[in-house]
Amino acid sequence: MPDIREWKDIDAAWLSEALQAGGVDAKVSAFEAGKVGTGQIGDCVRFRLDYASAPPDAPATIVGKFPSEGAESRATGVQLGNYHREVKFYQLLQPDARISTPHCYFTDVNEETHDFVLMMSDLAPAEQGDQLAGVTLDQTRLVLDEAAKLHSAFWQDEKLDDFSWVMNTRNAPDPIPPELVVQLWDGFKARYGSRVTPQARQVGDAMSRNLDGYNDAREGPKCLIHSDFRPDNMMFNPADPDKPVTVVDWQSFGYGPGGADVGYFIAGAIDPETRRAHESELLDLYLSKMSTLGADDYSRDIFLPHYVAGAYQHFFTAFFAAMLVTQTPRGDDMFFRMANGAVDLIADHDALDWFN
Template identity: 30%
Template sequence: MTGDVRAPAAPAASGQAAVLGGGPGIVDDPAEITPAWMTDVLRAGGLDAEVTGVRFEPVGTGQTAVSYRFHLDGRGADGRGAPASLVVKMAAGAPDVRRRLRSAYRNEVGFYAYFAHRAAIRTPRCWYAAVSDDLLRFTLVLDDAYPAEAGSQLDGCSQARATIAVRNLAGLHAPFWNAENLSGEEGFGKDAPLGRDTAWPVRADERGMAYLGKVVTAAAAEFTERYREQLEPEDAETLLRAAALVSGWGRHTATRHSLIHGDYRLDNLLFTGDSDVQAVDWQTLEIGFPGRDLAYFLSTALAPAARRAQEVELVAAYHDQLVEYGVTGYSGADCFEDYRRGMLQGPLITMIGCVYASAPRTDSSDRMFLSMATNAARAIRDLGVLDLLSASA
């Protein structure tokens, strides 16, 4: 059985649907944001407050966009003042760079505008989301998650944090589990603002998977050559063989679908202790196989020994949360099998992200990519993924 979903429990509060266009306007420079601009954002979001002063500072190290923390001074009705701070994310770079990133900008704005309020995943409330007609400029205004801190791929995470992360992931997948017409309902189909050239969100077909296979095969050849001295020969062989299987991966992952994050890893998760987590960076959003997100997170976040000891329990925690949100006809055994079938996501995202990164190489980035790739390669071997996906569907 492929599973179905009942109406899930009420989602965690991530704010109402954001504005898509309109509002105070798209900004490309933080200096363009005035107290009046912020006041318009808050009032559009239902907060009767007036911002009287703003100051900002850069936050994060985004490679495809830039983010700023804005500190606000203000007053509000009924004792509700303006938030002490908000985060504003916007496009960056020259026009040719932005043209390559248009789909990423569309994905992130679209997630907050169309899906965040329907999902149960914890993510910062979005006050405002807008993208230009040519998809080269966008602006997001998000709740500031401070003092939450991003996870670290190099440091890994505890079992407690991994547990809240996989439960949070179920809150993305469950509300859209096997939903029909995800790329054509409620105004976000081919003729909608985010679907000018193609249906949105993207769902890779056989042709798309064949193209992706060529891209990752080329990336794997360069990646394994670049890190030839640091990679164990067995890991390098696993990465190359995994890349060769991507073009036919769709035959093994067509049984179910949902919205998937695509890059659900520690660096894109904001933790508050071991009790809360919020997911950010939605530029790789697509309709796809849910097991890809789960496999990618667990295979890259945990060192091999920790993953081997914890993965059965962690996959069960994810599955339990899906059931709690209303997914039916989907057993724990089905879920673990999907976890195995999703394992190509680790080498896929890691090697493409490394080889085609726009940011300069650093020692830190090299160590991060190597850690992710070797962890993923060992998970693939431990779980017999190459034999599983080499067999006919």
């Protein structure tokens, strides 16, 4: 089996071993490598392969994921257990997840240092979603279909509660002290000043100081949720009828309410006017698919608080991540798109005072 190494240290022999671990009996003779994507916590690299010998279906390219080269982002990935968690998803949960994910050739993690490697199928010509550009209604419908597949696959599956590497389980450590949340929110307001709207300040002030209230809003039936369910973590290919959207970045998944993923996605991916015009139809679509797939006890009354809690989670992710990852102009714009979209959804559902 291959060892764990940085992408710049990978050679042809290592790539051959990784492919063989994934069932491809090939020998790589040469390759080119370069970074792809816009990940905040992990770095993705595309490898273009030349073979000395290979079967006809051997991939021309594969994509590897590695710890971020940015020191702040890498430290965050280690502190939050993101690298370890993603490897565990592909090793143990992917086969039963129903949702469309990349094929994994090889993955491993050092559980002490959190160094890891994840070698996956290259999804090109699929294109990465863009949080800033948002998504179309047709794309939204595809995404909600995938969400229902994931949530129904592990609907009220209590065995997840035993895993320490699944977030929000009874055995999972809490890596985020409440005082850190307050500190990061206050720092966010200080850094960005007037860019933080009055309504956003209202939401952040209340939420950062009452995390118990936020957790109470997520009570109810649980399942496996992605927890960072947004366009940047999705690859879209409308020309592929079997996999028009594939969900990536399994660093933050948890045991929680399915509606939270839906609210998280819709809050940041659709402009407020479009959301208001089509929200009811989209939620009906998700709940109908859940019922078809066996989760027929997820009523709209139970779902809606989870949906709004997902918008709060989206807001939380925006300010929390902004203060912990390496700062970039695109990152700042993305985090404000997330925060402001979340506040709009929260306000439209009369939930601005949830935690006061």
